[in-house]
Amino acid sequence: MSNTVLIVGNGGREHALLKAVLRSGRDITAYAYPGSCGMERDGCVSVKSDIKNWNDLASWATSHNVELAIIGPELPLTEGIVDIFADAGIPSFGPSKLAAQLEGSKHFSKEIMKKYGIPTASYETVTDRASAEAYLAKVGAPIVIKVSGLAGGKGAIVCETQADIDAAIEEIYGKGSFGEAANQVVIEEMMYGEEASVFVVSDGEGYKILPVAQDHKRIFDNDKGPNTGGMGAYAPAPVVTTEILTTIEREIVKPTLSAMVTEGIPFKGLLFVGIMLTEKGPRVVEYNCRFGDPETESVLPMVECDWFELFRCTAIGGVENVSWNVRTGFTSTVILASAGYPATSSKGQVITGVDEANALENVDVYHAGTVLNASGELVTNGGRVLAVTAYGNTLSDSINRAYLAVSHISFEGMQYRKDIGKKGLARVN
Numbered sequence: 516m517s518n519t520v521l522i523v524g525n526g527g528r529e530h531a532l533l534k535a536v537l538r539s540g541r542d543i544t545a546y547a548y549p550g551s552c553g554m555e556r557d558g559c560v561s562v563k564s565d566i567k568n569w570n571d572l573a574s575w576a577t578s579h580n581v582e583l584a585i586i587g588p589e590l591p592l593t594e595g596i597v598d599i600f601a602d603a604g605i606p607s608f609g610p611s612k613l614a615a616q617l618e619g620s621k622h623f624s625k626e627i628m629k630k631y632g633i634p635t636a637s638y639e640t641v642t643d644r645a646s647a648e649a650y651l652a653k654v655g656a657p658i659v660i661k662v663s664g665l666a667g668g669k670g671a672i673v674c675e676t677q678a679d680i681d682a683a684i685e686e687i688y689g690k691g692s693f694g695e696a697a698n699q700v701v702i703e704e705m706m707y708g709e710e711a712s713v714f715v716v717s718d719g720e721g722y723k724i725l726p727v728a729q730d731h732k733r734i735f736d737n738d739k740g741p742n743t744g745g746m747g748a749y750a751p752a753p754v755v756t757t758e759i760l761t762t763i764e765r766e767i768v769k770p771t772l773s774a775m776v777t778e779g780i781p782f783k784g785l786l787f788v789g790i791m792l793t794e795k796g797p798r799v800v801e802y803n804c805r806f807g808d809p810e811t812e813s814v815l816p817m818v819e820c821d822w823f824e825l826f827r828c829t830a831i832g833g834v835e836n837v838s839w840n841v842r843t844g845f846t847s848t849v850i851l852a853s854a855g856y857p858a859t860s861s862k863g864q865v866i867t868g869v870d871e872a873n874a875l876e877n878v879d880v881y882h883a884g885t886v887l888n889a890s891g892e893l894v895t896n897g898g899r900v901l902a903v904t905a906y907g908n909t910l911s912d913s914i915n916r917a918y919l920a921v922s923h924i925s926f927e928g929m930q931y932r933k934d935i936g937k938k939g940l941a942r943v944n
């Protein structure tokens with residue numbers, strides 16, 4: 516008998532989630548909403564019905580015998596999709612609406628960290644311009660100003676100087692660029708250090724920590740240029756030694772999960788802890804309530820397990836009993852972005868070489884922004900277009916293999932970073 520899943524989302528992350536579930540060693544029937552052309556190429560069926568809200572999708576899922584919903588992005592989670600599916604009797608991989616506040620409200624997450632002594636930057640929450648200005652006049656630069664609500668990854672403004680502070684205030688309160696997300700604003704101490712992405716799969720109490728990854732946020736090599744959704748990743752990141760990971764588990768992961776249990780809103784699903792490795796030890800930069808993109812494309816291929824069972828166990832319990840094997844090597848992921856990204860993006864450029872790249876051993880090409888045009892050609896359809904992941908026995912093998920795969924692919928205006936994994940290489944060699 517086959518197991519039926521519904522994946523919500525359409526990015527590289529969701530394509531990687533699909534491929535992981537297809538590696539479960541089960542007969543899987545997969546649906547996706549809205550799904551992508553890359554997911555369809557792997558046999559996943561996109562939901563084409565008229566879906567107006569998550570209740571509609573839950574009805575659709577019920578009528579198609581969906582046994583497990585896997586929710587990729589944060590927005591449906593903060594809107595309560597998991598609660599709606601639970602009411603329809605369908606277990607989901609993802610936190611409840613209340614637990615998703617760990618990402619949906621920075622004020623909420625900082626309160627949890629303060630109350631339970633979880634190491635993070637000190638902060639103050641303000642609710643209007645006058646109190647923001649008064650507090651900022653007291654503390655001055657450097658400082659980080661964050662709108663509390665979801666802001667598509669753009670809600671944290673790192674202010675090195677007073678001019679940066681003035682610009683941030685103008686953006687938030689003058690132009691009102693963040694809308695309601697800025698009803699509460701968190702002003703926090705600047706931290707310094709390397710960052711890492713820690714992914715924890717949890718059923719609320721039991722958990723497993725996935726190999727730690729590092730993202731590459733800036734568009735250009737050597738972390739230059741504007742921030743993006745993420746231009747590449749690798750795992751495991753050597754900067755997080757076994758000893759540091761033990762500290763992160765003891766001081767951050769366990770206390771966070773038990774805090775949520777104490778608050779009566781256990782966190783089920785994927786807890787993404789953004790860590791800064793400061794001189795004083797690991798500190799939380801942020802929590803996310805879902806897998807990171809592109810880290811997921813690096814992290815999932817590092818683990819061999821029955822992903823269907825693992826994801827289902829986050830909803831029904833027993834995560835710690837699912838057997839898994841972490842591979843001994845490394846993975847690296849290079850994002851291929853379209854011209855103009857991140858300020859703009861181009862669409863409709865014909866992409867060649869994806870099948871050749873994907874056919875290489877230990878390589879997976881995930882589709883992030885592609886579509887088939889009227890002639891059936893694969894074309895670009897957004898900022899981040901493809902995520903190319905390769906596994907290798909060493910970090911340099913995985914990096915070289917990823918770039919070898921990239922060399923097969925081309926489209927007009929294609930841009931990518933040439934230094935993915937460089938920080939990691941400096942530590943292992």
Ligand code: AMP
Pocket residue numbers: 636659661668670671673703704705706707710789800801
């Ligand atoms: P966030 O939206 O909270 O994930 O922040 C986005 C990015 O801003 C992080 O990945 C960091 O690079 C930076 N950042 C956020 N908070 C701080 C902080 N307190 N100190 C230094 N950098 C920060």
Ligand code: GLY
Pocket residue numbers: 668730744745803806807808809810
């Ligand atoms: N790559 C960071 C994120 O998904 O938020």
